[in-house]
Amino acid sequence: MANISILEPIMLVFLLFLLSYISIANSTPRYTAVDNIPLNCGSVGNLTDGDKRIWIGDMEPSKFAPIEERNQKSVTSEPQSQDSSIEPVPYGTARLSYSQFTYVFPVTSGPKFVRLYFYADSYSGFDESLAFFTVKANNKFTLLRNFSASILANYSGELTRTLSKEFCINVEKDQKLNLTFIPTPSTASSRFFAFVNGIEIVSMPTYLYYSSEENQRRPFDVDQHDQLLIENSTALEMIHRLNMGGSSISPNGDTGMFRAWSQDSPYLLSGGVIPRQPNLELKYTAIPNDTAPDDVYRSAITMGPNITWNLLSNLTWGLPVDPGFNYLVRLHFCEIEPSITMPGQRPFIIYIDNKTAAPMADVIMWSDGRDTPVFQDYVVMIREMRVDQDKSTLFIALHPGKSTNAIYDAILNGAEVFKLSDSNNNLAGPNPSSALLPSPPPAQQPGSTSNSRKTRFIAIGTSVGLFLALLTLLCCVVVWKLRKSKRYGSYYPVSKCWFWSDQNKGKSKRTKASSLPEGLCRQFSLEEIKTATRNFDEELVIGVGGFGKVYRGFVDDGTMLVAIKRLNPESKQGPKEFWKEIEMLSQLRHVHLVSLIGYSNDEREMILVYDYMSNGTLREHLYDTDKDSLPWIQRLEICIGAACGLNYLHTGLKHPIIHRDVKTTNILLDENCVAKVSDFGLSKEGQDDKAVSTMVKGTFGYLDPDYARRRQLTEKSDVYSFGVVLFEVLCARKALNPRLEEEQWNLANWARKCIQNGTMGEIIDLNLLGKLAPNCFKVYVDIAESCVRDQGSQRPTMNDVMDKLSFALQLQKEADVAKEKVNPDGKETYTEVLSFHVSDITETRRCNNIFSGHVSESNSGTWLTSNNTGMTYPSLDSDTVKCEDVFTDTSNVSKA
Ligand SMILES: *[C@@H]1O[C@H](CO)[C@@H](O)[C@H](O)[C@H]1NC(C)=O
Ligand SMILES: *[C@@H]1O[C@H](CO)[C@@H](O)[C@H](O)[C@H]1NC(C)=O
Ligand SMILES: *[C@@H]1O[C@H](CO)[C@@H](O)[C@H](O)[C@H]1NC(C)=O
Ligand SMILES: *[C@@H]1O[C@H](CO)[C@@H](O)[C@H](O)[C@H]1NC(C)=O
Ligand SMILES: *[C@@H]1O[C@H](CO)[C@@H](O)[C@H](O)[C@H]1NC(C)=O
Ligand SMILES: *[C@@H]1O[C@H](CO)[C@@H](O)[C@H](O)[C@H]1NC(C)=O
Numbered sequence: 001m002a003n004i005s006i007l008e009p010i011m012l013v014f015l016l017f018l019l020s021y022i023s024i025a026n027s028t029p030r031y032t033a034v035d036n037i038p039l040n041c042g043s044v045g046n047l048t049d050g051d052k053r054i055w056i057g058d059m060e061p062s063k064f065a066p067i068e069e070r071n072q073k074s075v076t077s078e079p080q081s082q083d084s085s086i087e088p089v090p091y092g093t094a095r096l097s098y099s100q101f102t103y104v105f106p107v108t109s110g111p112k113f114v115r116l117y118f119y120a121d122s123y124s125g126f127d128e129s130l131a132f133f134t135v136k137a138n139n140k141f142t143l144l145r146n147f148s149a150s151i152l153a154n155y156s157g158e159l160t161r162t163l164s165k166e167f168c169i170n171v172e173k174d175q176k177l178n179l180t181f182i183p184t185p186s187t188a189s190s191r192f193f194a195f196v197n198g199i200e201i202v203s204m205p206t207y208l209y210y211s212s213e214e215n216q217r218r219p220f221d222v223d224q225h226d227q228l229l230i231e232n233s234t235a236l237e238m239i240h241r242l243n244m245g246g247s248s249i250s251p252n253g254d255t256g257m258f259r260a261w262s263q264d265s266p267y268l269l270s271g272g273v274i275p276r277q278p279n280l281e282l283k284y285t286a287i288p289n290d291t292a293p294d295d296v297y298r299s300a301i302t303m304g305p306n307i308t309w310n311l312l313s314n315l316t317w318g319l320p321v322d323p324g325f326n327y328l329v330r331l332h333f334c335e336i337e338p339s340i341t342m343p344g345q346r347p348f349i350i351y352i353d354n355k356t357a358a359p360m361a362d363v364i365m366w367s368d369g370r371d372t373p374v375f376q377d378y379v380v381m382i383r384e385m386r387v388d389q390d391k392s393t394l395f396i397a398l399h400p401g402k403s404t405n406a407i408y409d410a411i412l413n414g415a416e417v418f419k420l421s422d423s424n425n426n427l428a429g430p431n432p433s434s435a436l437l438p439s440p441p442p443a444q445q446p447g448s449t450s451n452s453r454k455t456r457f458i459a460i461g462t463s464v465g466l467f468l469a470l471l472t473l474l475c476c477v478v479v480w481k482l483r484k485s486k487r488y489g490s491y492y493p494v495s496k497c498w499f500w501s502d503q504n505k506g507k508s509k510r511t512k513a514s515s516l517p518e519g520l521c522r523q524f525s526l527e528e529i530k531t532a533t534r535n536f537d538e539e540l541v542i543g544v545g546g547f548g549k550v551y552r553g554f555v556d557d558g559t560m561l562v563a564i565k566r567l568n569p570e571s572k573q574g575p576k577e578f579w580k581e582i583e584m585l586s587q588l589r590h591v592h593l594v595s596l597i598g599y600s601n602d603e604r605e606m607i608l609v610y611d612y613m614s615n616g617t618l619r620e621h622l623y624d625t626d627k628d629s630l631p632w633i634q635r636l637e638i639c640i641g642a643a644c645g646l647n648y649l650h651t652g653l654k655h656p657i658i659h660r661d662v663k664t665t666n667i668l669l670d671e672n673c674v675a676k677v678s679d680f681g682l683s684k685e686g687q688d689d690k691a692v693s694t695m696v697k698g699t700f701g702y703l704d705p706d707y708a709r710r711r712q713l714t715e716k717s718d719v720y721s722f723g724v725v726l727f728e729v730l731c732a733r734k735a736l737n738p739r740l741e742e743e744q745w746n747l748a749n750w751a752r753k754c755i756q757n758g759t760m761g762e763i764i765d766l767n768l769l770g771k772l773a774p775n776c777f778k779v780y781v782d783i784a785e786s787c788v789r790d791q792g793s794q795r796p797t798m799n800d801v802m803d804k805l806s807f808a809l810q811l812q813k814e815a816d817v818a819k820e821k822v823n824p825d826g827k828e829t830y831t832e833v834l835s836f837h838v839s840d841i842t843e844t845r846r847c848n849n850i851f852s853g854h855v856s857e858s859n860s861g862t863w864l865t866s867n868n869t870g871m872t873y874p875s876l877d878s879d880t881v882k883c884e885d886v887f888t889d890t891s892n893v894s895k896a
């Protein structure tokens with residue numbers, strides 16, 4: 001009680017402070033543009049628009065009067081159809097010319113918004129159907145080409161004939177920004193002209209959309225599975241800027257950059273539910289507070305409470321775009337539903353352009369908490385499909401993800417889509433040519449008011465009491481955060497990994513961390529790690545290697561189970577490998593790779609924190625174990641998963657990554673027995689197709705003899721090791737077992753000998769006897785054998801292995817179905833495989849000391865359904881299993 005009475009006054013002071021702070025925040029925008037030039041073309045002096053913003057006229061003596069060709073003067077005019085519903089500023093007047101004219105804006109260096117406003121109408125002496133022109137910026141970027149506002153307005157389906165275009169252009173030091181309007185060259189029959197009603201130049205923060213030194217943000221390339229830079233030599237065109245689930249926001253409601261935000265409802269293809277928290281106080285601890293207006297984050301679209309429905313559908317938006325360009329897609333998120341407080345409660349998959357952009361999106365994990373805005377950037381190429389096609393649709397789709405406490409839902413608060421200039425610095429697409437277009441983005445008028453169509457809200461309001469309670473909570477959190485971690489102190493944490501070096505102040509290391517992608521990697525304090533591992537309690541050790549020990553532990557107040565790898569400072573894996581592993585793992589996102597959650601580097605410790613794989617290593621399920629034997633189908637699925645993961649390492653990235661230590665203890669199984677490849681500590685990126693020559697590393701029994709001889713590391717070395725894994729899975733035998741007769745020591749060699757002698761069936765796992773469909777068995781043994789061939793060049797690629805294993809799985813499933821029909825009670829087995837001689841191996845097994853009571857147990861069990869672990873597992877029914885399929889399937893797991 002005493003504590004509370006002391007705390008209360010402090011809280012009150014804080015509350016008052018915050019409240020006063022909030023009212024200030026509401027009245028002044030978060031960002032003040034250094035350059036802010038709204039230019040009203042065709043008028044004299046200053047005019048005020050509906051939002052009380054002052055626009056400057058471009059007619060003499062204005063300092064922004066355009067530069068024209070000497071004998072071809074432009075004229076100024078008013079539109080012919082005087083529509084009273086049109087905002088007079090900037091649409092009430094225009095500048096028009098049959099020859100080119102240039103506006104020159106003296107501005108500071110850095111990125112600028114350039115907005116062009118057009119009213120598609122005829123002006124005295126100028127017929128709207130003859131307005132065709134090109135707009136260039138700084139003689140470099142083509143913003144519009146042979147542009148016709150009239151055609152666009154005719155096809156837009158909107159009643160209003162006003163249009164606006166927004167671009168982002170970087171201005172270098174000592175440069176001016178100039179905009180040139182060039183009429184399309186006239187023909188014998190027509191004389192074309194150019195016109196413009198309004199121009200706006202507004203500065204933006206350098207970190208807003210471009211990647212730069214101090215901004216560690218790297219959009220994720222959905223096609224290349226890689227991190228990208230948006231360099232300042234790129235020009236952007238805003239195509240869509242949407243406030244999901246909210247109303248449109250006028251330029252004055254923006255954070256100071258006069259961006260207009262529209263409603264998403266015209267583009268939402270599926271149903272959705274709208275949570276809204278209109279007064280919610282947001283915590284800008286993950287992104288700068290001027291990224292988007294608060295109202296963008298205070299509303300969202302979610303799927304709703306019907307889990308059955310959610311698992312069967314996607315939350316999809318279809319956004320019309322020009323094909324043939326790269327697009328930057330920025331998705332804004334903020335978890336605003338009070339019941340969602342922990343990572344794993346609302347995980348979801350993000351598809352962009354029907355490709356997996358994020359297999360495990362989790363807003364709480366990205367933002368580190370509720371009410372905390374965060375965004376993610378993706379880049380996707382929209383290809384040209386047909387010659388006659390001038391608009392495509394970019395789909396953004398969300399699908400519920402899976403975790404133990406998941407509510408099977410997804411959320412999106414806002415989205416921005418930008419077209420990126422191509423290699424010719426062009427942003428212009430063709431004029432629309434058919435009436436069958438999807439409706440283009442609704443034109444935003446500056447000065448349009450925000451409250452338009454407000455419908456179908458399921459608003460979750462907050463009463464004043466709850467609001468105050470939240471504020472109090474916010475105070476506590478703020479105080480606690482400030483005290484607890486210094487990493488949020490100085491700079492806005494665009495990237496959490498950015499802050500790791502604050503503790504050791506190493507400058508060189510800071511630059512290194514700069515290559516770490518945003519939001520994927522979290523820093524733990526040594527305290528947190530010590531608490532999680534009970535000060536590195538030996539009882540919690542789950543693995544030991546040359547690098548050090550791996551512990552099991554809970555973080556986040558016991559809510560999240562993780563694997564903690566503590567690197568031995570004396571181990572050969574030095575700081576270099578440590579950073580390499582962080583860098584690499586945080587860039588790799590794949591359902592069949594173990595994900596890195598974070599790291600700790602306090603007091604020179606090198607600690608990596610991974611997802612905990614509750615089902616341990618693959619080896620634990622094969623031999624020397626008291627775990628139940630894995631059914632054959634499940635073994636195949638695990639092998640396919642691991643092959644997918646390796647194939648991704650080999651081919652999914654710009655530089656292939658060679659794992660170098662593929663073995664059954666580095667293939668881990670999660671709670672659903674989905675295989676995840678782990679341990680990239682020894683991995684090495686392959687450079688340009690050339691083989692990587694280094695010291696021989698790896699594990700005996702799995703080591704590629706070709707590599708050991710020639711010291712030339714290629715992806716095929718991983719293929720060899722994977723072949724050994726395949727034999728291990730089939731035979732439940734160690735890769736190297738010196739307790740056996742010498743010729744059997746090395747499993748790969750022995751298996752090859754057995755294959756030559758036609759006795760392979762004799763050394764398979766006894767638990768599998770009678771359960772292998774003969775044709776599946778044959779395909780499987782073929783694959784395994786081809787993987788362990790002596791010469792790397794004779795071995796298949798991981799992609800081949802993946803495909804063939806999927807084929808083997810299909811054969812097994814077909815055979816099982818056929819057998820089920822004739823033999824519904826499942827007693828009968830595949831006799832062909834049974835007919836292999838078994839007598840000898842039992843002997844081997846005995847001296848091998850591998851099996852205890854398993855044989856009889858599994859002999860009596862019913863095959864195929866003997867999945868005693870009760871695990872749910874993705875079904876792989878499709879003909880060829882590609883990694884994407886596995887992605888999707890994992891998400892659909894546990895429909896039952
Ligand atoms: C926004 O963030 C900046 C930089 O962190 C800070 O200086 C400013 O006070 C913040 N403004 C508001 C209204 O929170
Ligand atoms: C017009 O506005 C600009 C900037 O807002 C200001 O500098 C200028 O003095 C104004 N001119 C007139 C004639 O009011
Ligand atoms: C643009 O990027 C280049 C290279 O990163 C940099 O040198 C330059 O300063 C940047 N320009 C501006 C205005 O930020
Ligand atoms: C757009 O429609 C208007 C009215 O029907 C027409 O006068 C105009 O010529 C059309 N524009 C073009 C470029 O065809
Ligand atoms: C426009 O800018 C470009 C590049 O800065 C320059 O070469 C050109 O002379 C400028 N044009 C005018 C009319 O100022
Ligand atoms: C949930 O969705 C399923 C599938 O569309 C539907 O059959 C069911 O009636 C829905 N349940 C409720 C309570 O609306």
Ligand SMILES: *[C@@H]1O[C@H](CO)[C@@H](O)[C@H](O)[C@H]1NC(C)=O
Binds near residue numbers: 355888
């Ligand atoms: C969701 O969208 C993705 C990408 O387009 C697609 O592969 C998947 O089948 C969709 N899922 C459902 C349930 O519609």
Ligand SMILES: *[C@@H]1O[C@H](CO)[C@@H](O)[C@H](O)[C@H]1NC(C)=O
Binds near residue numbers: 314395
């Ligand atoms: C992409 O997804 C959308 C929406 O689900 C669907 O309509 C479209 O057919 C898909 N396109 C392809 C090529 O699969």
Ligand SMILES: *[C@@H]1O[C@H](CO)[C@@H](O)[C@H](O)[C@H]1NC(C)=O
Binds near residue numbers: 132146184431
């Ligand atoms: C300009 O666009 C119009 C309408 O799309 C087209 O008919 C014409 O050929 C184009 N002209 C040039 C020079 O591209």
